[in-house]
Amino acid sequence: MSETERLIESVKELLGGGRDERLAALLEDAHAADVASIIRELAPLDQIHVFRLLSAEHAGAVLSELDDSTARELLQALDETEVTRVLGRMPAERVVETLEELPKEESDKILELMEEEKSEEVQELLTYGKGTAGRLMSSDFVAVHEGASVGEAIEHIRKSKSGDDAFYLYVVDGHDHLVGLVPLHRLLTADPAASIHEIRTEEVPSVTVDTDQEEVARLVQRYDLLQVPVVDANRRLLGSISVDDIIDVIQKEATEDIQRLAGVAGDETVLDPPRAVFPRRLVWLLINLATAILASSVVGLFESSIQTLAVLAVFMPIVASMGGIGTTQTATVVVRGLALGDLTPGVAGRVLLKELRLGLTTGAANGLVIAAIAYVWKGQLLLSLILGIALVLNMLVAAVFGTLVPIALKAFRIDPAIASSVIITTFTDVFGFFSFLGLATLLMKFLL
Amino acid sequence: MSETERLIESVKELLGGGRDERLAALLEDAHAADVASIIRELAPLDQIHVFRLLSAEHAGAVLSELDDSTARELLQALDETEVTRVLGRMPAERVVETLEELPKEESDKILELMEEEKSEEVQELLTYGKGTAGRLMSSDFVAVHEGASVGEAIEHIRKSKSGDDAFYLYVVDGHDHLVGLVPLHRLLTADPAASIHEIRTEEVPSVTVDTDQEEVARLVQRYDLLQVPVVDANRRLLGSISVDDIIDVIQKEATEDIQRLAGVAGDETVLDPPRAVFPRRLVWLLINLATAILASSVVGLFESSIQTLAVLAVFMPIVASMGGIGTTQTATVVVRGLALGDLTPGVAGRVLLKELRLGLTTGAANGLVIAAIAYVWKGQLLLSLILGIALVLNMLVAAVFGTLVPIALKAFRIDPAIASSVIITTFTDVFGFFSFLGLATLLMKFLL
Numbered sequence: 001m002s003e004t005e006r007l008i009e010s011v012k013e014l015l016g017g018g019r020d021e022r023l024a025a026l027l028e029d030a031h032a033a034d035v036a037s038i039i040r041e042l043a044p045l046d047q048i049h050v051f052r053l054l055s056a057e058h059a060g061a062v063l064s065e066l067d068d069s070t071a072r073e074l075l076q077a078l079d080e081t082e083v084t085r086v087l088g089r090m091p092a093e094r095v096v097e098t099l100e101e102l103p104k105e106e107s108d109k110i111l112e113l114m115e116e117e118k119s120e121e122v123q124e125l126l127t128y129g130k131g132t133a134g135r136l137m138s139s140d141f142v143a144v145h146e147g148a149s150v151g152e153a154i155e156h157i158r159k160s161k162s163g164d165d166a167f168y169l170y171v172v173d174g175h176d177h178l179v180g181l182v183p184l185h186r187l188l189t190a191d192p193a194a195s196i197h198e199i200r201t202e203e204v205p206s207v208t209v210d211t212d213q214e215e216v217a218r219l220v221q222r223y224d225l226l227q228v229p230v231v232d233a234n235r236r237l238l239g240s241i242s243v244d245d246i247i248d249v250i251q252k253e254a255t256e257d258i259q260r261l262a263g264v265a266g267d268e269t270v271l272d273p274p275r276a277v278f279p280r281r282l283v284w285l286l287i288n289l290a291t292a293i294l295a296s297s298v299v300g301l302f303e304s305s306i307q308t309l310a311v312l313a314v315f316m317p318i319v320a321s322m323g324g325i326g327t328t329q330t331a332t333v334v335v336r337g338l339a340l341g342d343l344t345p346g347v348a349g350r351v352l353l354k355e356l357r358l359g360l361t362t363g364a365a366n367g368l369v370i371a372a373i374a375y376v377w378k379g380q381l382l383l384s385l386i387l388g389i390a391l392v393l394n395m396l397v398a399a400v401f402g403t404l405v406p407i408a409l410k411a412f413r414i415d416p417a418i419a420s421s422v423i424i425t426t427f428t429d430v431f432g433f434f435s436f437l438g439l440a441t442l443l444m445k446f447l448l
Numbered sequence: 449m450s451e452t453e454r455l456i457e458s459v460k461e462l463l464g465g466g467r468d469e470r471l472a473a474l475l476e477d478a479h480a481a482d483v484a485s486i487i488r489e490l491a492p493l494d495q496i497h498v499f500r501l502l503s504a505e506h507a508g509a510v511l512s513e514l515d516d517s518t519a520r521e522l523l524q525a526l527d528e529t530e531v532t533r534v535l536g537r538m539p540a541e542r543v544v545e546t547l548e549e550l551p552k553e554e555s556d557k558i559l560e561l562m563e564e565e566k567s568e569e570v571q572e573l574l575t576y577g578k579g580t581a582g583r584l585m586s587s588d589f590v591a592v593h594e595g596a597s598v599g600e601a602i603e604h605i606r607k608s609k610s611g612d613d614a615f616y617l618y619v620v621d622g623h624d625h626l627v628g629l630v631p632l633h634r635l636l637t638a639d640p641a642a643s644i645h646e647i648r649t650e651e652v653p654s655v656t657v658d659t660d661q662e663e664v665a666r667l668v669q670r671y672d673l674l675q676v677p678v679v680d681a682n683r684r685l686l687g688s689i690s691v692d693d694i695i696d697v698i699q700k701e702a703t704e705d706i707q708r709l710a711g712v713a714g715d716e717t718v719l720d721p722p723r724a725v726f727p728r729r730l731v732w733l734l735i736n737l738a739t740a741i742l743a744s745s746v747v748g749l750f751e752s753s754i755q756t757l758a759v760l761a762v763f764m765p766i767v768a769s770m771g772g773i774g775t776t777q778t779a780t781v782v783v784r785g786l787a788l789g790d791l792t793p794g795v796a797g798r799v800l801l802k803e804l805r806l807g808l809t810t811g812a813a814n815g816l817v818i819a820a821i822a823y824v825w826k827g828q829l830l831l832s833l834i835l836g837i838a839l840v841l842n843m844l845v846a847a848v849f850g851t852l853v854p855i856a857l858k859a860f861r862i863d864p865a866i867a868s869s870v871i872i873t874t875f876t877d878v879f880g881f882f883s884f885l886g887l888a889t890l891l892m893k894f895l896l
Contacts (some may be wrong), residue, residue: 008794033670041794041795067790157636164631174502183615185610185611187636188605188606190635223479225694226674246695247676247691251669251698258702259781259784261710261780262776264777270782270790270791270795270802273802274805282814284777285774286817287770289770291769296764299764303761311751313747313751313761314747314748315744316747317744317768318740321740322736322737332709333717342718343718345458347718348490354725366733366737370741422773429769433765445603
């Protein structure tokens with residue numbers, strides 16, 4: 001990172017001194033990812049200034065590396081001809097990614113201004129649904145007919161404009177159906193007279209254009225793939241997806257899980273404008289408000305007990321907080337297990353049993369500790385025992401709901417991560433208040 | 449997945465019928481990742497039975513694909529000679545991964561039984577710290593002297609035992625120093641008489657043996673690498689790390705963040721034995737108990753106010769719950785932003801400002817709603833206003849702590865993810881109870 005920091009310092013210095021020529025040279029030599037990092041740290045006007053100093057090709061690469069909100073702001077500050085010039089140099093699948101971030105009218109305008117061939121290519125990709133393999137695939141792959149010889153295949157690769165990023169040669173039949181692949185390493189070491197048909201790997205994991213990108217990611221991880229060919233419904237080869245795009249998908253999925261578990265939309269980034277974030281956070285806060293009112297109303301049922309014995313209110317936060325963390329621990333491990341594919345139906349029973357044992361043992365340990373502390377603090381033995389017992393019960397409830405709710409959501413094809421603290425902890429809050437205040441009310445005459 | 453499910457069904461059937469020969473044939477044809485999935489779903493004795501049916505080579509591959517706890521149990525059920533036979537067929541870096549999971553005495557015993565050459569290779573990798581590039585690197589790469597011609601390089605590759613997974617030819621000088629690389633694609637399309645020196649890429653991102661694996665992952669993501677060469681302190685080429693290992697690192701990091709935010713150790717999997725999980729969950733539960741007692745003691749300060757006006761206790765869960773979710777939302781976005789490298793020091797101020805604006809606006813919106821609901825419910829205007837105001841203040845506090853605590857932890861080189869709900873929500877709980885109950889106590893004479 002210190003390398004990037006030094007770059008940022010140099011850029012700021014050159015910007016301050018108005019030395020555009022040196023600045024342009026410096027930026028052109030830097031990696032697009034580094035230039036993107038620099039741009040994010042600059043003030044909006046400087047961002048535009050720096051971006052305009054880039055060659056169209058480099059600008060396109062930088063644009064692909066920028067986070068969505070910075071890219072959007074930058075594009076909206078440039079005029080459409082400038083944007084079109086940059087997008088014209090980007091691969092079609094990157095253009096699609098960029099256009100997705102812009103308002104419809106603006107992206108339509110840009111598509112009109114773009115060269116016809118490129119515009120058509122982009123519009124074709126746009127016909128595939130968001131989040132599908134079709135949207136991610138690149139047309140930058142090399143394929144050869146199965147009847148070719150190794151020597152002919154090498155000649156074909158030489159003539160194609162595929163670059164250093166091609167690692168596989170795809171093999172197709174006369175109707176462009178994918179029928180195999182040959183890693184370049186094998187091609188390099190094969191006899192030039194050998195036939196491609198002989199040396200190809202026949203069973204190639206592939207996806208169709210409408211496969212969900214998360215499914216593609218699972219395939220890549222499961223079989224350690226570097227590139228996944230994308231075919232249409234008739235198994236005709238249309239494109240390929242490379243592992244670096246899959247890493248982005250994996251990171252997005254992880255972000256989604258982390259954020260949803262916390263009651264955040266799932267794709268919020270630190271620099272998103274507050275007015276875009278506001279409605280999305282508000283939804284979860286309002287849902288939480290509703291569940292909190294539910295918990296409050298349970299407390300309301302016991303208002304007269306609290307009036308009689310105010311110390312009950314003092315212990316309430318402990319019951320709620322411990323139930324909350326218990327549920328969160330369980331739900332988090334379960335949600336992540338589902339996401340990674342570790343928690344399959346066949347092992348669900350074992351997982352529930354594990355969580356119940358943990359709920360019982362950790363509940364007992366914490367129940368003992370809190371009963372002892374409460375007794376020392378307030379000197380009321382029965383009340384301390386009630387608190388301890390309520391805590392054990394609450395941890396068991398946490399284990400059950402924390403395990404079963406995410407699994408059930410997944411079974412109904414709902415993202416289990418929304419079984420977040422917000423939703424599940426309502427159960428433990430309600431149950432915890434009910435058991436603690438309920439037991440205390442039942443035994444009230446012994447408590448006074 | 450339905451493919452795997454069908455496989456599992458077949459395996460169970462063949463197991464039940466005792467048809468080991470057919471079962472062995474079926475397993476041998478299946479991908480190691482699929483066999484691993486099957487094994488996880490079986491009862492322990494069947495797991496061992498199935499594993500013993502695999503050829504040593506396939507068994508090694510399957511072992512690499514198994515989750516840690518299943519692998520450990522399986523290995524401990526086999527005798528050391530069997531384990532050694534399987535490990536003997538695995539690449540050294542995979543053997544290291546496996547041995548890490550076993551008790552020291554057992555792994556020492558296995559190392560002794562292993563062929564000397566392999567054992568030495570493994571022990572050398574074990575000298576590198578856990579979680580470093582040295583531990584991850586494979587010695588399965590091809591390098592050629594910079595003075596070679598393209599034709600000689602191809603001949604060298606042909607003679608080496610590098611497989612289909614080699615995509616780069618590394619270029620070294622006379623002292624094995626890494627001085628560049630050539631993608632196989634370029635080698636394939638170059639003139640055989642050309643010199644490697646001419647066509648190599650000189651600037652190769654590389655890491656040293658002691659680079660942290662998370663740093664390697666950042667490099668791979670930033671520059672879209674497929675393979676990272678690993679060098680020693682003198683830039684001598686020792687190995688290479690491939691992107692599929694990096695994907696595992698990325699997933700582990702994400703799991704760690706997700707779990708730590710929820711007060712779980714960071715590497716718990718759904719099938720970990722309860723007795724191993726118990727102490728690790730208990731730690732966080734006890735920390736949470738301590739912070740909950742802190743919050744309780746704040747409530748305790750106002751016990752007499754609650755005695756006078758028990759309805760205060762009814763609203764307490766709302767204050768605590770809203771503060772909790774507000775902090776969790778902010779902290780989660782911030783922690784993830786830090787992990788992804790989006791939240792750099794240069795933008796920290798903007799992020800705090802954003803969170804403050806969000807805290808104010810969402811706080812005001814929720815404050816209005818809850819004040820209105822509380823008024824309708826209990827008919828006490830002043831109390832409803834106090835509740836609304838306490839909520840706004842609490843959301844602002846949530847914004848400040850949720851943003852600054854993770855950033856501060858990161859600055860002190862502590863994992864920001866442990867700024868979990870457990871820790872930060874203490875601040876909002878304490879502050880929330882204090883402001884709500886405090887305001888009510890101050891204005892008590894108007895409330896009665």
